[in-house]
Amino acid sequence: xxxxxxxxxxxxxxxxxxxxxxxxxxxxxxxxxxxxxxxxxxxxxxxxxxxxxxxxxxxxxxxxxxxxxxxxxxxxxxxxxxxxxxxxxxxxxxxxxxxxxxxxxxxxxxxxxxxxxxxxxxxxxxxxxxxxxxxxxxxxxxxxxxxxxxxxxxxxxxxxxxxxxxxxxxxxxxxxxxxxxxxxxxxxxxxxxxxxxxxxxxxxxxxxxxxxxxxxxxxxxxxxxxxxxxxxxxxxxxxxxxxxxxxxxxxxxxxxxxxxxxxx
Amino acid sequence: xxxxxxxxxxxxxxxxxxxxxxxxxxxxxxxxxxxxxxxxxxxxxxxxxxxxxxxxxxxxxxxxxxxxxxxxxxxxxxxxxxxxxxxxxxxxxxxxxxxxxxxxxxxxxxxxxxxxxxxxxxxxxxxxxxxxxxxxxxxxxxxxxxxxxxxxxxxxxxxxxxxxxxxxxxxxxxxxxxxxxxxxxxxxxxxxxxxxxxxxxxxxxxxxxxxxxxxxxxxxxxxxxxxxxxxxxxxxxxxxxxxxxxxxx
Numbered sequence: 001x002x003x004x005x006x007x008x009x010x011x012x013x014x015x016x017x018x019x020x021x022x023x024x025x026x027x028x029x030x031x032x033x034x035x036x037x038x039x040x041x042x043x044x045x046x047x048x049x050x051x052x053x054x055x056x057x058x059x060x061x062x063x064x065x066x067x068x069x070x071x072x073x074x075x076x077x078x079x080x081x082x083x084x085x086x087x088x089x090x091x092x093x094x095x096x097x098x099x100x101x102x103x104x105x106x107x108x109x110x111x112x113x114x115x116x117x118x119x120x121x122x123x124x125x126x127x128x129x130x131x132x133x134x135x136x137x138x139x140x141x142x143x144x145x146x147x148x149x150x151x152x153x154x155x156x157x158x159x160x161x162x163x164x165x166x167x168x169x170x171x172x173x174x175x176x177x178x179x180x181x182x183x184x185x186x187x188x189x190x191x192x193x194x195x196x197x198x199x200x201x202x203x204x205x206x207x208x209x210x211x212x213x214x215x216x217x218x219x220x221x222x223x224x225x226x227x228x229x230x231x232x233x234x235x236x237x238x239x240x241x242x243x244x245x246x247x248x249x250x251x252x253x254x255x256x257x258x259x260x261x262x263x264x
Numbered sequence: 265x266x267x268x269x270x271x272x273x274x275x276x277x278x279x280x281x282x283x284x285x286x287x288x289x290x291x292x293x294x295x296x297x298x299x300x301x302x303x304x305x306x307x308x309x310x311x312x313x314x315x316x317x318x319x320x321x322x323x324x325x326x327x328x329x330x331x332x333x334x335x336x337x338x339x340x341x342x343x344x345x346x347x348x349x350x351x352x353x354x355x356x357x358x359x360x361x362x363x364x365x366x367x368x369x370x371x372x373x374x375x376x377x378x379x380x381x382x383x384x385x386x387x388x389x390x391x392x393x394x395x396x397x398x399x400x401x402x403x404x405x406x407x408x409x410x411x412x413x414x415x416x417x418x419x420x421x422x423x424x425x426x427x428x429x430x431x432x433x434x435x436x437x438x439x440x441x442x443x444x445x446x447x448x449x450x451x452x453x454x455x456x457x458x459x460x461x462x463x464x465x466x467x468x469x470x471x472x473x474x475x476x477x478x479x480x481x482x483x484x485x486x487x488x489x490x491x492x493x494x495x496x497x498x499x500x501x502x503x504x505x506x507x508x509x510x511x512x513x
Binding site for chain 2: 021024035039042170171172179183191
């Protein structure tokens with residue numbers, strides 16, 4: 001395990017070496033939060049309740065989405081596709097480390113650092129704007145929302161790794177990633193809770209893995225789900241985790257078989 | 265050549281086309297969903313807000329098609345010293361780094377946004393005079409100049425800080441502030457509003473021309489910004505080139 005802790009430390013050191021890059025990334029997050037916040041304030045300007053949400057519940061959802069986004073959607077596994085394409089992966093294959101755990105460690109490092117900064121940013125935005133917020137006080141609901149969040153983290157990581165593995169068969173995974181990015185932006189509940197979509201689209205989105213990245217844990221937190229719905233949601237997320245794990249393992253084995261270490 | 269490069273990898277081409285359609289459609293559909301329960305916000309009707317988004321899609325789509333696709337490779341060509349090859353060619357370096365690539369997949373996004381705009385205009389039942397159309401075109405050109413100059417000024421800094429590859433992503437984040445009426449950005453207050461003002465005017469000024477709601481103060485600021493930022497971007501690039509270290513050569 002020690003080597004993976006060292007990878008976490010090395011990732012932090014790498015981020016600190018490129019401090020300005022990291023700061024710019026955080027600035028981008030704050031801008032996106034402000035844009036979404038003011039959009040929702042405009043939407044709620046004439047009413048206290050819309051789409052079945054109170055203003056407090058909706059603004060809580062939006063603020064939490066910004067806070068949780070960097071935890072769930074860290075992008076450190078992006079590099080794997082490029083490593084396959086330029087042959088850098090070979091350097092890792094000859095080392096006594098698991099590539100999955102290597103990227104998982106980098107992901108943990110990324111999430112911890114982003115979480116620390118996101119808490120600070122959201123606190124500052126909260127103190128400046130003083131939005132009405134909703135505090136969940138039911139212990140069971142809180143625990144389930146944290147479990148759902150953990151599942152969202154695993155799901156997103158697996159999905160990202162799978163897309164990166166496609167680098168074994170295509171010289172550029174950027175377009176595929178952008179497509180998944182679009183679907184994630186729309187169907188993860190980052191911009192709005194998915195249950196404000198038309199019923200048909202909402203039903204489809206609930207069956208996709210995207211809904212379990214952000215929408216599902218946040219919906220549980222804001223108190224919009226009965227225990228039975230929470231349970232069925234957790235089951236669907238668990239099925240996706242099992243399914244994507246299976247796909248990941250199969251793709252990795254097949255990919256390594258066709259890997260030609262091009263470029264190195 | 266750009267089109268041939270796009271078609272060289274078929275799967276990537278199909279993905280790019282799907283991505284372009286998806287981005288165009290989803291970003292517009294998001295706003296349609298978000299505004300279903302409101303009739304107005306910040307003094308603008310729902311359809312007018314949708315019009316802002318349609319025009320935003322078309323103007324930004326064209327910008328991404330010709331300009332930002334080149335800006336995306338800005339830090340890379342400087343970091344790896346590829347700028348050397350551009351500097352020795354008998355062609356203006358700023359022109360070359362800004363307009364070398366064309367992203368043809370953006371055509372679809374522009375088409376979606378334009379169709380959406382025409383649909384909203386038909387709902388709003390607006391009839392245009394020739395002067396309105398002329399103003400829309402003129403303000404759109406100014407908007408592109410402002411947008412290009414802001415991006416170019418920011419990205420020129422990669423001459424000194426070559427590893428700032430995510431500057432482009434930061435600029436994309438600011439861009440989204442332009443898709444809504446200026447009154448929304450004004451909520452940011454003080455310094456922050458001043459920072460996003462050029463981005464806000466980019467979509468607001470041409471859209472207001474179509475809606476016959478031109479604010480001449482905004483027009484003056486947009487024109488001033490277009491001239492001043494365009495001039496500053498040129499001067500700053502020439503100044504930065506004197507400090508170019510030709511990294512990998």
